[in-house]
Amino acid sequence: MTAGRDNEPMPAKNPTTVERVSDRELVVTRTFDAPARLVFQAWTTAELFKRWWAPKSMGVPLRSCEMDVRVGGGYRLVFGHADAEPMAFFGRYLEVAPPSRLVWTNEESPDGAVTTVTFEERDGKTLLVLTELYPSKEAFDASSGGMDLAAEQFVQLDALLLTLG
């Protein structure tokens, strides 16, 4: 199962690529050195999901995470520092096909994208492809690609820029 692993030096992190493939669609790809069922498990188990979805560099902690991973089931993520107004992200699962495909809606805004994640296993590794498809170009341009949270880090700088005027 792990043939060849021993001759490999310290594994470097696999690269993440992002491409805007159309005027309303973004695609993120990344390879994981693990079978698809494990990667899928980390996307569909709330307790595991919580450990990676809000990395420190994002600057905003994930306070709670509930997921009912089945077709039509809902999820709800709440972000925010203890003393700040919480921000909720929620939607429904449209497709759940372990261990190869997950599709969900983003319903916190009316122009939310539909997110599709596919897990393709080859030689014990998994190619993950995440697609965010917005309902229109306008919706894409108006959104921040789910970066409202990352953008929070910049609110301070933003305020500074405004005062410099």
Next chain:
Amino acid sequence: MVQYSQTRFDASFAALSDATRRGVLEHLGGANASITDLAEKFHMTLTGMKKHVDVLERAGLVTTQKIGRVRTCRLGEGRLEAEAAWIEKYRQLWSARFDELDDVVENLKRKEKVHDRRKRQ
């Protein structure tokens, strides 16, 4: 120079972090407009819109020219650079997430191996 780019990069991203400003850019992509036009279109005060345009202008996303009493806004040359910066910021977010996910998955792998070994014994 590097520092300058980072500042510019952050300024671009900050400028794009606001929905109104993204809307203004979208609008200017179609046609130039005065600050008064933009304020009306986005239901804002002139002062409020002027602040947004200032942020966009400082990031190089918009240029303005005052003729008489009218200040006309058009897309700046930094627009493409800003889009690239935006994509890069987005990539950094996913990259950071996936590096954490690596650890979670690695843990699962290890647990599974231990479990398999126990089963064999």
